[in-house]
Amino acid sequence: MANQFRASPLISMDGFNYLLEQSQNPRNSKTSLINLVDSIYTRFATKVEAEILLATQNSQVPLKQLKKDLQYRGIVSLMKYLGIEGQVLELCCGNGELSRVLASQALQVRGIDVNQELIDKNNQKNKYDNLGFYSADITSPIDLHEFLSATVAVGLHSCGNLTDMVLNIACTGLPANRLILAVPCCYGKINKTSKILPKSKKLSGEKEKIRYLLERVTSLEGYTGNNPHSRQEVLLELYRRLVDFDRLFFLEERGYSCCFTRISPRTIVQGNQEFNLSPANSAIVALRN
Numbered sequence: 001m002a003n004q005f006r007a008s009p010l011i012s013m014d015g016f017n018y019l020l021e022q023s024q025n026p027r028n029s030k031t032s033l034i035n036l037v038d039s040i041y042t043r044f045a046t047k048v049e050a051e052i053l054l055a056t057q058n059s060q061v062p063l064k065q066l067k068k069d070l071q072y073r074g075i076v077s078l079m080k081y082l083g084i085e086g087q088v089l090e091l092c093c094g095n096g097e098l099s100r101v102l103a104s105q106a107l108q109v110r111g112i113d114v115n116q117e118l119i120d121k122n123n124q125k126n127k128y129d130n131l132g133f134y135s136a137d138i139t140s141p142i143d144l145h146e147f148l149s150a151t152v153a154v155g156l157h158s159c160g161n162l163t164d165m166v167l168n169i170a171c172t173g174l175p176a177n178r179l180i181l182a183v184p185c186c187y188g189k190i191n192k193t194s195k196i197l198p199k200s201k202k203l204s205g206e207k208e209k210i211r212y213l214l215e216r217v218t219s220l221e222g223y224t225g226n227n228p229h230s231r232q233e234v235l236l237e238l239y240r241r242l243v244d245f246d247r248l249f250f251l252e253e254r255g256y257s258c259c260f261t262r263i264s265p266r267t268i269v270q271g272n273q274e275f276n277l278s279p280a281n282s283a284i285v286a287l288r289n
Contacts (some may be wrong), residue, residue: 005042005082005285009123013202016245020209023238030231037238041282042259045052067264069283071156074263079107082287084179086151089140091166092158096122101130102154110147112136113176129174132285157280160189164196167247167274170255172288178288180251183263185280187240188218200249213243240282243269247284256286 008025010019022028022036079088089263090099093111095118103109110129113119122133127214136142137252139162153165164186170180190197198210220236241260248258264281267274 005257005259005287007042007257008040009246010040011248011259014052016203016242019238020242021212023242023252024234030234033231033234033238037241039258041243041286042261066268068097070264070268071183072098074099074281075154075156075183075283076105078181078263078283079179079262080224082179082285084152084287086176086178087147087149088152088154089147089174090149090156091169092155093122093133094118094161096126096152098132098156099131099133100126100128106130109225110134110150112138112142112147114138127177138162138169142169144169147174149176150174152177152179152181153177154180155184157183157185160188161191163195163284165245166200167199167251167284167286171251171256180256180284180286182247182286183280183282184240184244184247184282184284186221187214187243188221190214190243197243198246200246201253202249205245209248213239217243237282244284247253248286250285251286254289258284258286261285 019036020039022033026037032256036175048149055156057176079102087105088102088108089107090102091098094115096111099111099122109132111131111133113133113135116135119133119135125225127134134146143190153174153275155164155166155170158166163182166182167180170177170182198206203210217236217239220232220239244260248260251258251282261283262281265281266281267276269275272282
């Protein structure tokens with residue numbers, strides 16, 4: 001039986017409107033905004049956080065790789081905590097690093113990506129009997145016959161609208177699916193003129209608010225300097241989560257229990273220095289019993 005989680009009470013229409021109002025209030029201090037953002041997330045287990053922090057101490061891994069390793073560790077820890085077993089399907093798997101990490105945990109893993117060259121390379125260097133890579137374009141109708149038994153769907157850093165396609169496939173094309181872990185990124189690439197957002201019935205009458213949020217995200221992405229201590233970076237995180245409210249509502253309307261959680265911390269400390277991690281470290285977690 002999977003462990004359950006309790007989503008923040010702010011994951012509601014009232015919470016959406018309240019957070020949007022607070023994001024527009026210039027009198028809110030940076031500390032107040034940080035507290036607001038932190039209140040959106042579900043903290044699954046202090047053990048998971050302790051493991052992540054322990055991995056950063058005295059690490060000789062280059063910072064760039066450590067950032068990735070911590071996110072992979074966060075996803076593995078989430079899956080273990082939630083206790084979901086079965087086949088994992090990673091959509092938009094790219095170079096297959098996460099799929100290999102998941103396969104190393106004795107999970108049955110399949111990876112999909114549109115890039116045939118990457119898929120060929122992934123299969124050539126694949127050392128796991130429980131892992132396979134396949135070429136497919138998730139922006140077009142695809143044959144899911146090979147993946148119908150997948151109980152977990154993962155999308156790590158699926159840029160822009162690709163996250164929404166990951167969610168669509170997971171909740172409508174995979175009948176055995178029980179868990180979705182999606183880590184969105186590149187919100188500025190979301191096509192604001194398309195009908196993709198809002199996806200949920202709950203926010204269907206709030207197109208102007210979604211358009212406003214996407215405009216704010218687009219104006220801030222790439223200009224904040226990836227500094228988690230800046231007011232702009234905190235606002236960017238808040239705007240991104242408000243866009244993701246629509247995705248959570250969409251999944252809730254399809255029978256999932258949903259929440260947000262971080263898969264890695266904002267910063268890490270090594271020695272006497274503090275280093276920034278990727279701002280795209282927040283996961284949409286959706287669980288269906």
